Amino acid sequence: MPLLACRGLFTMQSAELIPHLFRTEYSKIVTVLGKRFGFAQIEIAEDIASETFLTAAQTWGINGVPANATAWLYSVAKNKAKNYLQRDNLFTGKITAELKDFADEEILEIDLSPQNINDSQLQMMFAICHPAISPESQIALSLRILCGFGIEEIADAFLTGKETINKRLFRAKEKLREAQISIELPADAEMDVRLSTVLTTIYLLFNEGYYSISQNKTVRKELCLEAMRLCTMLVENPGTNKAQVNALLALMCFHASRFDARVDDAGELILYEDQDTDLWSTDLVGKGGYFLTRAASGNQLSKYHLEAGIAYWNTQKADTQEKWEHILQLYNHLLQIAYSPIAALNRTYALSKAKSKSEAIAEAEKLNLTNNHFYFALLGELYTGVDPEKAETNFKIALSLAKTEANKMAIQRKINKL
Amino acid sequence: MDKFVLLFRMDNTMQTPSPEQLEVYMKQYHDWVGGIAAQNKFSGGIGLSTEGRVLLPNNVITDGPYAEIKETIAGFITIKAKDFDEAVSLAKGCPMLKGEGNSVEVRKISGVHNKED
Secondary structure (H helix, E strand, C coil), X not given: CHHHHHHHHHCCCCCCHHHHHHHHHHHHHHHHHHHHHCHHHHHHHHHHHHHHHHHHHHHHHHHCCCCCHHHHHHHHHHHHHHHHHHHHHHHHCCCCHHHHHHHHHHHHCCCCCHHHHHHHHHHHHHHHCCXXXXXXXXXXXXXXXXXXXXXXXXXXXCCCCHHHHHHHHHHHHHHHHHCCCCCCCCCHHHHHHHHHHHHHHHHHHHHHHHHCCCCCHHHHHHHHHHHHHHHHHXXXXXXXXXXXXXXXXXXXXXXXXXXXXXXXXCCCECCHHHCCHHHCCHHHHHHHHHHHHHHCCCCCCCHHHHHHHHHHHHCCCXXXXXXXXXXXXXXXXXXXXXCCHHHHHHHHHHHHHHCCHHHHHHHHCCCXXXXXXXXXXXXXXXXXXXXXXXXXXXXHHHHHHCCCHHHHHHHHHHHHHX | CEEEEEEEEEECCCCCCXXXXXXXXHHHHHHHHHHHHHCCCEEEEEECCXXXXXXXCCCEEEECCCCCCCEEEEXXXXXXXXXXXXXXXXXXXXXXXXXXXXXXXXXXXXXXXXXXX
């Protein structure tokens, strides 16, 4: 990949500016050109963007980084795109000789204005988050095209090889081409349905960063920030600024507020109760509150509203009855509209806090999640202080079922504490 | 897995609960439904407002369904269960059963006809 190759060239220059510039500008150029050429030619847009950075690498390596690096990149990209369009027009004979004379500049103009970049990125978001391809492919493609991540970074986030990611991206693009997806915002009648797919992908992208087992803390945080950036774009656009979008953004702000507290320098997960609350970001909690208020307009109650409500209460560390009663009710409602095993387990934990451990144990035994190590970890937790023997038995089953080192260590610590 | 409807019937001769009491009832109700949903056995539900109209033969329409009968349908939920025994055991926890005169009726769904959207 030329993009990664030229990153290496810049390490001598500016470690901070250049990778950032690559990522954001690569994405902008690909998106605008992709929109201009149509999704069928997205790979040509990617090639032009990569070539632009290769040219930059060669020139800047000798002359240094120009004062307005972004404008420099845009003008190179524009020229390359124009050359391509001219060649393409000549080759396909789309434009007759007479037309070409006066239409030349207008037809070949590439609009890299902030407004068009923003519009193109929004439209591209809907094209990529299309139900024609799997959620996994949507995330990978979003990271590549909307966020400008390198193949290696995506592979790192998914804990897989570059080859796998390349194949996944290739197939995803092929499918979108076959489905003749156009790069545009959906019509009003379709908006809610399509938006729901986009939100699912954004949330998965966020979770990929938040819960990933990848040890690369920087990449993980960036996945979360990118998910929040994409969601912010939706909130800023009147056509997509809906209650559920604000709720999702609130939810991510509340979760992200603990980002610096929940992982130590070695990349190890720090459990909620052991976190240093001084590291919790009050700024993000405030932002979450702002978007949650905005989400309350209208009468829609999406699963994001309920999850955001739960996430809000989790930003309050004090173990009050009020907190757990609210969390329990929110889980009760969440499970009615969207069941998931993890929500069922968390609801049972909230029940133990709001009511009693014995009530929670009775409910836990009905859950039928015996293939899930979190289920046994929960039972171990509930029996702790009630029946030490049963607590140990359950923790040990959890330990045998746990898949990651981090999970195993967390369970082992619980056993040691008994 | 079959689907069952749980029909909630309430004694309407009882006093209307205060807003505070109602809030407690709602919490108890959602704690119970939440427990069913946590087992992935909740399928849907519909709550009903308290006012209504009842149509009788000979073009008789009454305001409020409760003029002649003592009980009223408060709402219903549908659940997933493997048989009547399981459906009944899920229904047993319904907090409305704490109230004298109330009842929960368990019925298996035998057919569904819905308009396609």
